[in-house]
Amino acid sequence: MIVVILFAIIALFPILWVALSSFKPQSELFRIPMRIFPEQWTLENYAEALLRGSFQIYFRNTVFVSVISTIITVIISIMAGYALGKYVFPGRNFMFTLMLCTLMIPLQVIMIPIFLQLKRFGLLNSLWGIIIPPAATPTGVFLARQYMTTIPDSLIEAARIDGGGEWFVFRKIIIPLSKPIIATIAIFSFMWRWNDYLWPLIVISKSDKQTIQQALAGFVGQLQVNWSNLLAMTTITILPIIIVFLALQNFFMQGISAGAVKG
Amino acid sequence: MTEFKKGTRQFWIPYLFLLPNLLIFVLFVIIPAVQGLAMSFTDWSVFSKPNFIGFANFKELFADEVFLTTFRNTLVYSILTVCALVVVSLGLALLLFHNTIKGVKAFRAIFYIPSLLSMITVGIAWRFILGDEMGIVNFLIRSCGGKGVQWLTSGKLAMLSVILVSVWTYAGYYMIIFISGLQTIPVELYEAAYVDGASRWYSFKSITLPLLSPTTLVVSILATINAFKAYELILTMTKGGPGYATKFIVQQVYEVAFLEDRMGYASAMSIILMLMIGVITLIQFKGSRGEGENE
Amino acid sequence: MKKNLLVLLLVCCVAGQLMAAGSSETPVAKTNEPVTLSVLWFNDGNESDVFTATMKDYLASHPNVKVDLQIVAFADYQQKLKMMISGGNPPDLARMATADLTSLIDTVLPLEGYTDVTSLEKQFVPSMLAYAYNKDNKLAALPVEATANGMLVNKTAFKNAGIDVDAVSKTWTWEEWAEIMKKVIAANSSNGMKYGLAVDFTPHRFSTIMYQFGGHFLNADQTAMQFNNPGTIASLQWFKKMHDDNLIPKSVWLGSENPAELFQAGIVACHIGGSWNVNTYKKNIANFEWGTVQMPKASIRSSVPGGKLIASFKGCAHPQAAVDFMIAFADKEHSSQYDKETMNISARVDTNIQYASNASDFNIFADELKVTPAFTANEWKNPNLAKVTAYAKEQIVQYLMGNIDVDTCVANVDKKGAGFFK
Numbered sequence: 001m002i003v004v005i006l007f008a009i010i011a012l013f014p015i016l017w018v019a020l021s022s023f024k025p026q027s028e029l030f031r032i033p034m035r036i037f038p039e040q041w042t043l044e045n046y047a048e049a050l051l052r053g054s055f056q057i058y059f060r061n062t063v064f065v066s067v068i069s070t071i072i073t074v075i076i077s078i079m080a081g082y083a084l085g086k087y088v089f090p091g092r093n094f095m096f097t098l099m100l101c102t103l104m105i106p107l108q109v110i111m112i113p114i115f116l117q118l119k120r121f122g123l124l125n126s127l128w129g130i131i132i133p134p135a136a137t138p139t140g141v142f143l144a145r146q147y148m149t150t151i152p153d154s155l156i157e158a159a160r161i162d163g164g165g166e167w168f169v170f171r172k173i174i175i176p177l178s179k180p181i182i183a184t185i186a187i188f189s190f191m192w193r194w195n196d197y198l199w200p201l202i203v204i205s206k207s208d209k210q211t212i213q214q215a216l217a218g219f220v221g222q223l224q225v226n227w228s229n230l231l232a233m234t235t236i237t238i239l240p241i242i243i244v245f246l247a248l249q250n251f252f253m254q255g256i257s258a259g260a261v262k263g
Numbered sequence: 264m265t266e267f268k269k270g271t272r273q274f275w276i277p278y279l280f281l282l283p284n285l286l287i288f289v290l291f292v293i294i295p296a297v298q299g300l301a302m303s304f305t306d307w308s309v310f311s312k313p314n315f316i317g318f319a320n321f322k323e324l325f326a327d328e329v330f331l332t333t334f335r336n337t338l339v340y341s342i343l344t345v346c347a348l349v350v351v352s353l354g355l356a357l358l359l360f361h362n363t364i365k366g367v368k369a370f371r372a373i374f375y376i377p378s379l380l381s382m383i384t385v386g387i388a389w390r391f392i393l394g395d396e397m398g399i400v401n402f403l404i405r406s407c408g409g410k411g412v413q414w415l416t417s418g419k420l421a422m423l424s425v426i427l428v429s430v431w432t433y434a435g436y437y438m439i440i441f442i443s444g445l446q447t448i449p450v451e452l453y454e455a456a457y458v459d460g461a462s463r464w465y466s467f468k469s470i471t472l473p474l475l476s477p478t479t480l481v482v483s484i485l486a487t488i489n490a491f492k493a494y495e496l497i498l499t500m501t502k503g504g505p506g507y508a509t510k511f512i513v514q515q516v517y518e519v520a521f522l523e524d525r526m527g528y529a530s531a532m533s534i535i536l537m538l539m540i541g542v543i544t545l546i547q548f549k550g551s552r553g554e555g556e557n558e
Numbered sequence: 559m560k561k562n563l564l565v566l567l568l569v570c571c572v573a574g575q576l577m578a579a580g581s582s583e584t585p586v587a588k589t590n591e592p593v594t595l596s597v598l599w600f601n602d603g604n605e606s607d608v609f610t611a612t613m614k615d616y617l618a619s620h621p622n623v624k625v626d627l628q629i630v631a632f633a634d635y636q637q638k639l640k641m642m643i644s645g646g647n648p649p650d651l652a653r654m655a656t657a658d659l660t661s662l663i664d665t666v667l668p669l670e671g672y673t674d675v676t677s678l679e680k681q682f683v684p685s686m687l688a689y690a691y692n693k694d695n696k697l698a699a700l701p702v703e704a705t706a707n708g709m710l711v712n713k714t715a716f717k718n719a720g721i722d723v724d725a726v727s728k729t730w731t732w733e734e735w736a737e738i739m740k741k742v743i744a745a746n747s748s749n750g751m752k753y754g755l756a757v758d759f760t761p762h763r764f765s766t767i768m769y770q771f772g773g774h775f776l777n778a779d780q781t782a783m784q785f786n787n788p789g790t791i792a793s794l795q796w797f798k799k800m801h802d803d804n805l806i807p808k809s810v811w812l813g814s815e816n817p818a819e820l821f822q823a824g825i826v827a828c829h830i831g832g833s834w835n836v837n838t839y840k841k842n843i844a845n846f847e848w849g850t851v852q853m854p855k856a857s858i859r860s861s862v863p864g865g866k867l868i869a870s871f872k873g874c875a876h877p878q879a880a881v882d883f884m885i886a887f888a889d890k891e892h893s894s895q896y897d898k899e900t901m902n903i904s905a906r907v908d909t910n911i912q913y914a915s916n917a918s919d920f921n922i923f924a925d926e927l928k929v930t931p932a933f934t935a936n937e938w939k940n941p942n943l944a945k946v947t948a949y950a951k952e953q954i955v956q957y958l959m960g961n962i963d964v965d966t967c968v969a970n971v972d973k974k975g976a977g978f979f980k
Contacts, residue, residue, distance in 0.1 A: 111637075
């Protein structure tokens with residue numbers, strides 16, 4: 001038990017450090033001897049960060065992108081996972097393997113071709129450009145597929161015998177049973193889109209379409225780092241994902257169980 | 264499993280389910296990937312036209328000392344990190360998988376949270392902790408009269424620090440997967456073993472580990488792929504230093520592509536990286552299948 | 559069947575590509591047509607805010623012009639620009655560090671044809687203007703800030719050792735400096751001071767010391783790499799000696815610790831940084847007295863010129879409006895206001911900025927620039943050198959770590975450079 005508590009402290013400490021440091025005035029950040037708690041609690045870092053006005057825009061953009069992309073990701077991943085997990089058809093294994101293989105490609109290599117491709121489709125400088133392309137995530141499809149293989153075929157057969165078409169089966173049987181994996185994919189997708197930096201860097205060149213992560217990175221200059229703003233905004237940025245995770249935690253565990261473990 | 268006959272209308276149904284995902288995937292991942300990887304056979308500076316040079320990039324790679332160093336570093340880092348991650352997250356899972364422990368949900372959440380953070384945040388936080396002069400750990404060590412440890416300044420220790428921070432970040436993530444795995448093992452098996460007088464270690468070795476092996480495989484494959492692609496975390500913490508000690512392939516790819524302006528050469532590096540990941544993944548698959556067959 | 563499916567998929571994709579809306583044609587901008595200038599920017603402190611405030615009057619008097627300012631992290635700046643340019647979508651304007659401008663010099667918009675270049679050229683300091691010329695010797699950017707490398711010191715620490723740093727720094731050499739530092743560290747060790755000097759972890763900052771020892775990167779007419787020369791070797795050996803003697807903390811060049819942070823914490827007594835540090839130190843340092851002093855010399859005194867310029871790009875959406883805006887930003891009135899509030903040195907010949915504070919610091923920086931040999935600017939504006947400096951930095955680190963000797967270090971850099979200079 002003590003071991004667990006010790007590890008828990010190690011797990012939380014760095015984050016707490018960042019959060020506490022965000023309440024220190026700039027002059028306190030680089031003092032020896034170090035203090036964990038601020039000598040002088042101040043909200044000036046937050047005020048400066050929030051009042052920059054654009055912060056609200058970035059926050060709104062990031063929320064919009066994360067939510068919409070998550071919805072799309074869940075829908076298409078479940079559909080694809082169902083197809084790959086519950087049907088036998090030519091090309092099935094090939095496509096699945098192909099998707100998994102692309103996980104191995106570092107995004108940096110294909111940045112410029114992706115940029116050109118997005119330009120062709122008019123998705124540059126549009127939030128849709130960071131919503132749609134990353135929605136086709138191989139991990140999401142992988143998890144969905146694994147989960148689908150745990151759904152008994154008998155249920156599907158029974159629904160068909162009752163006269164339901166394929167779409168009926170999907171809507172009435174599969175989706176309700178998939179709640180756990182939906183939650184799992186939703187949490188992952190939300191987190192990936194929320195923390196996405198490389199995609200917005202490629203796609204967005206207009207200030208009003210930027211996301212929070214881009215704004216955070218902007219505080220790191222050529223010669224110095226704007227620590228006060230960076231720490232405050234980082235702390236604010238961490239909160240939503242933690243909230244989303246805590247809210248969906250139970251479903252999440254179930255989904256991982258069936259999605260990653262069985263099958 | 265349903266299989267529709269060719270020629271029937273229903274034959275297209277699975278493809279229709281697959282279509283939305285596949286369409287986005289092909290348009291925005293496959294096509295750029297093919298274009299990007301095709302670049303590895305060219306000499307391409309970003310503002311000029313690519314010109315075809317066959318395998319010359321690959322030949323150069325094998326003699327490129329910096330690349331070979333990053334190759335070795337990536338391999339060392341990935342293997343060590345994956346092993347450490349599997350051990351630590353399994354350990355945490357063993358401590359926390361009984362749903363009856365008080366506050367277990369809170370603990371699981373605490374361990375999981377580091378994996379939710381963006382890599383920039385993690386890098387910043389740990390720089391404050393492990394910095395030579397400005398870091399908390401050394402500060403505490405010095406207050407106790409010791410000499411500061413060169414966590415990020417010595418070659419070997421920097422690699423160790425980077426591995427430790429990676430484990431810190433992802434242990435919770437894989438712990439959750441292991442917990443789910445552990446919870447599917449029927450309790451009766453343990454009870455039977457206990458009745459037979461088996462020690463806890465014996466139960467672990469002959470019940471837990473074998474039944475957990477599909478889960479272990481998933482964890483090690485996911486961990487391996489992520490380890491090979493490590494970039495932002497390392498960059499924020501050590502910038503690849505000291506010297507080349509923590510420079511990994513993806514960082515080198517980026518620098519060669521954008522700072523030295525040689526996209527073709529960078530592409531070739533990526534292909535080597537992909538092959539590496541592919542080979543190791545295959546080894547892991549074969550390894551687990553081999554075990555399964557011996558049961 | 560598999561074949562048919564693949565064909566179907568292929569047709570879908572091709573059709574999709576063909577139907578995809580390409581970027582719409584940009585209408586030729588007539589004067590007084592509403593124009594939104596896309597401006598790419600990176601910040602070290604408050605530059606973007608000052609920029610916006612400074613240009614408010616221009617935007618008020620040109621109501622058809624709007625500015626869309628996007629701030630990008632400096633580490634990704636070159637990558638972002640390269641991506642936008644090669645994709646045919648360059649911004650109208652961008653704040654450029656000299657290193658980035660040098661790498662992208664072929665893509666920036668030459669100004670002739672949009673304005674009278676000859677009268678412009680006379681307005682700026684030659685060492686900064688040097689960075690703004692492209693291969694055809696056409697002016698393609700305007701300097702907006704000048705920076706100088708220099709030494710900032712913890713004056714209180716020197717006082718504690720009984721040394722008047724302003725006096726000794728007027729003539730000191732690196733050897734004298736080393737002796738003095740030992741005394742200063744000894745006198746202040748109870749306050750936590752451990753080292754004499756922190757040097758920023760960039761090749762640009764290191765070259766300050768290199769130039770002071772009479773070294774250089776390139777040969778006399780900048781046609782080849784010549785890192786292997788006595789001055790450079792001497793500077794490298796001195797640099798390593800200072801690390802080994804613990805006058806310089808290893809954690810900066812070997813561990814990426816930030817020298818400015820070490821200085822503010824009172825761990826190092828001196829910091830070779832530059833004029834841009836004045837702003838931050840003024841804001842943050844409350845518990846000791848600090849200031850700028852003359853850098854020590856070896857065989858000569860030298861600083862390294864640097865700064866920022868503003869440029870437009872070939873193929874941007876509104877070249878004329880961009881050039882007009884650029885000229886206004888770089889003119890005497892706006893440039894002085896901007897430089898004054900960002901606490902930078904002016905790049906114009908006709909301005910005499912009255913800084914709100916720290917005037918003596920800026921005088922010293924200006925003085926350092928005056929004694930800097932002209933060839934330093936020529937080296938740093940060489941596009942081929944720009945491709946090698948990252949590698950050079952890594953080789954210096956290898957040498958500092960003791961993994962290679964100094965001759966191997968300079969030979970490696972020359973070999974790498976030869977590949978780019980052919």
